[in-house]
Every structure is written in C-alpha cells, then in structure tokens.
Amino acid sequence: MNTLPFVAIVLILLAGFSYRALGTAKISQKETSVLLSYLHTEKKLLNALHTSAYKKLAKAKKKTPSINKSSSKSPKHTPRKNPLSPMNLTPLFEPSCPEIVSSLFVKLLKLYYEQYSTQADLKKFAIDFTLHGKQTLQEFAQKKVPFADIKLSKLYPHSPVSRQLFYKMLKGTHLYDLQRKEGYPPFEEAFCLKEKSFSKLLHFPSLSPGMLRSIFGEEIAASILDKEASLSTQEGRSSATLSEHELLNHLHEHFPTMKNLETLIPLLDFSLGKKRKEKMVVQDMTTYIQIEKELPKI
Numbered sequence: 001m002n003t004l005p006f007v008a009i010v011l012i013l014l015a016g017f018s019y020r021a022l023g024t025a026k027i028s029q030k031e032t033s034v035l036l037s038y039l040h041t042e043k044k045l046l047n048a049l050h051t052s053a054y055k056k057l058a059k060a061k062k063k064t065p066s067i068n069k070s071s072s073k074s075p076k077h078t079p080r081k082n083p084l085s086p087m088n089l090t091p092l093f094e095p096s097c098p099e100i101v102s103s104l105f106v107k108l109l110k111l112y113y114e115q116y117s118t119q120a121d122l123k124k125f126a127i128d129f130t131l132h133g134k135q136t137l138q139e140f141a142q143k144k145v146p147f148a149d150i151k152l153s154k155l156y157p158h159s160p161v162s163r164q165l166f167y168k169m170l171k172g173t174h175l176y177d178l179q180r181k182e183g184y185p186p187f188e189e190a191f192c193l194k195e196k197s198f199s200k201l202l203h204f205p206s207l208s209p210g211m212l213r214s215i216f217g218e219e220i221a222a223s224i225l226d227k228e229a230s231l232s233t234q235e236g237r238s239s240a241t242l243s244e245h246e247l248l249n250h251l252h253e254h255f256p257t258m259k260n261l262e263t264l265i266p267l268l269d270f271s272l273g274k275k276r277k278e279k280m281v282v283q284d285m286t287t288y289i290q291i292e293k294e295l296p297k298i
Contacts, residue, residue, distance in 0.1 A: 080206075080207070080208060080209060080225075080228075080240070080241065081208075082206050082208055083176075083177075083178055083179075083185075083208055084112075084178065084185055084189065084190055084208060084211065085202060085203050085206035085207055085208070085211065086189065086190060086191055086192040087104065087105065087108055087190070087191050087192070087201055087202050088191075088192055088193070088194045088198065088200060088201050088202070089105065089133075089152070089191050089192065089193055090193050090194050090195070090196055090198070091199060091201060091267075092105055092130055092133070093130065093133050093134045093137050094196075098263060098267075100260050100263050100264055100267070101201065101267070102126065102130065104201060104202075104215060104267075105126055105130075106122065106123060106126045107214045107215060108190065108191075108211070108214060108215075109122045109125070109126060110122055110214070111178070111210060111211065111214040112169075112178070112184050112185055112190050113165075113169060113184050115181055115184075116168070116184060117165055121161060121162075121165060122165075124159070124161070124162060125157065125159075125161075125162040125165050125166065128157035128158065128159045128162040129155065129156075129157045129162065129166065131157075132155060132156070132157045132158055133155040136154060136155050137150070137155070147193075147195060147196070148195075150193060151188070151193075152170075152187060152188050152191060152192070152193060153170055153187075153188065166187070169184070169186070169187040170186060170187045170188065171186060172184055172185050172186030172187065172189065173185075178208070178210050179209075179210060199267070200267060200268060200269035201267040201268065201269075202215075202267070202268055202269065203268075203269045203271075204241065204242075204244075204247070204268040204269060204270050205239065205241040205270065205271075205272060209221065209225060212224060212225065215264075219255075220251070220255055220258065223250070223254055223255070224242065224247070224250070227242060227246075227250050228240055228241055228242055231246075238272070239272055243270055244265065244268070244270040247265065247270075248261075248265060
C-alpha cells in the first residue's frame with residue numbers, strides 16, 4: 001500500500017490549519033494593537049482636557065473681581081469679528097422678489113469682488129445670474145430634485161463674460177482679508193441657498209463692519225457700531241449687537257428719512273442662536289485613530 005498520498009493529504013491539512021491559525025493570530029494581534037492605540041489616545045485626550053480645564057479655571061479665578069461681585073459682565077455674544085456672513089439668495093429667485101433683495105445682492109458683490117472686476121460687469125452678472133438661476137431652479141423643481149441637493153455652482157449664467165467671472169468667484173482666493181482688500185471669498189462662502197420657508201436674507205448679529213457699511217451706508221453703519229459699543233457695557237446684557245426693536249428705534253430716531261427701512265429690517269434675522277460647543281480632538285499618528293470630546297464648561 002502506497003502511503004505517500006495519505007501523508008501528503010495530512011501535511012496539506014496541517015498546513016491549512018497552521019495558516020488559518022497564523023491568520024487568526026495576526027488579526028488578534030492587530031485588534032490588540034488598535035485597542036491599545038485607542039486607550040492610549042483616550043488617555044492623551046483626557047490629560048489634555050484636564051490641562052485645558054485647569055488653565056481655564058486659573059484664568060477665571062484671575063478675572064473674578066474680589067471686591068465687587070456685581071460688576072458688569074461683558075456681553076456673551078460678540079460676533080462682529082466674523083469676516084463675512086452668507087446672504088441667503090433663495091428670495092432672489094422668487095417671482096415676487098422685492099427690488100431691495102437685488103440691490104443688496106449687488107452691494108455685496110461689489111464689497112467682495114469690485115477690486116477684481118468692474119461695477120458694470122458685476123451688475124450685468126447679477127442680472128444674468130438671477131435670470132438663469134430662476135430658470136434652473138424651475139427645471140430642478142420639475143425634475144423633483146431635493147432643494148437640499150441644489151448648489152449655487154449649478155446656477156451658472158449663460159453669458160460668457162458672466163460665466164467666466166462666476167468661475168473666478170466660485171474658486172475665490174486661498175486667503176482673503178476684506179478689511180485690507182486682499183483676496184476675495186469663494187462665492188459659496190459669501191452666499192447660500194436656504195429652504196423657501198426661511199425668508200431672511202442676512203443674520204444681523206453676524207454682519208461684519210464692512211457688510212454693515214455696504215448695506216446701510218457709511219454714516220448709518222458707524223452710528224450702529226457706536227450704539228452697540230455704548231450698550232456693550234450694560235450689566236446683564238446678553239448681546240453686544242442691537243436687537244430688532246433697538247435697531248428700529250435707533251434708525252427712526254437718528255435717520256427718520258432712511259429709505260427702504262420698513263422693507264429692509266424684516267429681511268434680517270436677529271436671532272442669537274446657540275453658542276458653539278468647544279471641542280478637542282486627539283489623533284494617534286500610528287493608527288490614525290481620532291477621538292473627539294467636548295470641552296468642559298468652566
């Protein structure tokens with residue numbers, strides 16, 4: 001009887017079992033490595049959180065007045081440092097779009113892109129973009145494209161000059177400083193589309209000084225900023241920006257002949273919204289495991 005085939009089969013089976021056991025061991029080793037990496041990363045994150053909390057607590061103790069505990073608090077909401085706040089263009093494409101919406105669109109186009117284009121080209125672009133945008137949105141509606149899937153980049157105008165300008169706007173510059181007039185923002189950072197149920201154009205508390213000047217004019221914008229500065233030291237005040245009621249009263253009192261006042265104010269959103277939660281992220285550079293946690297409130 002020839003035993004070679006039998007021995008060969010046994011050896012093959014043993015080799016298969018050995019390979020499988022080796023593979024299982026490698027997987028187990030990898031899982032162990034990942035788990036250890038996760039635990040190590042979590043430990044680093046916890047240490048970083050504790051350090052951050054300790055530093056915040058130390059700063060808070062230094063800032064706490066020792067004599068007068070009822071001293072005025074600084075406002076909780078100071079968003080005028082934002083370089084820009086996106087304008088909602090959805091009302092621009094409505095059949096009953098007020099003229100003031102188109103006017104604001106042109107004003108902000110000039111603020112962002114005037115140094116890289118002429119006023120005439122920007123005005124023509126605004127007209128072309130609006131007309132073609134209306135047509136494109138109607139086509140999307142007929143095709144039942146979800147509104148959330150529609151991007152401004154899809155609403156490019158037909159005119160060759162306007163289209164070339166639009167591509168340049170979409171790209172923007174890598175860095176920009178509107179105050180120093182260096183560079184310009186990408187179009188989809190300066191403008192946005194929101195659901196039709198949201199009719200507001202701009203978030204007033206987030207408007208930069210430059211945007212205020214473009215929308216209200218130099219004199220009125222300066223007056224608004226001065227008023228906000230005077231109110232910012234009031235005890236118990238939660239916002240450094242004017243509320244809708246305060247803005248209306250201020251404009252009626254100091255600029256009673258201002259045009260479009262009653263049509264402009266309802267288009268502004270005065271909600272303060274929720275404060276963003278601070279987070280800390282730690283990553284293990286070997287396994288690229290990343291852990292994110294919210295910073296504790298101090």
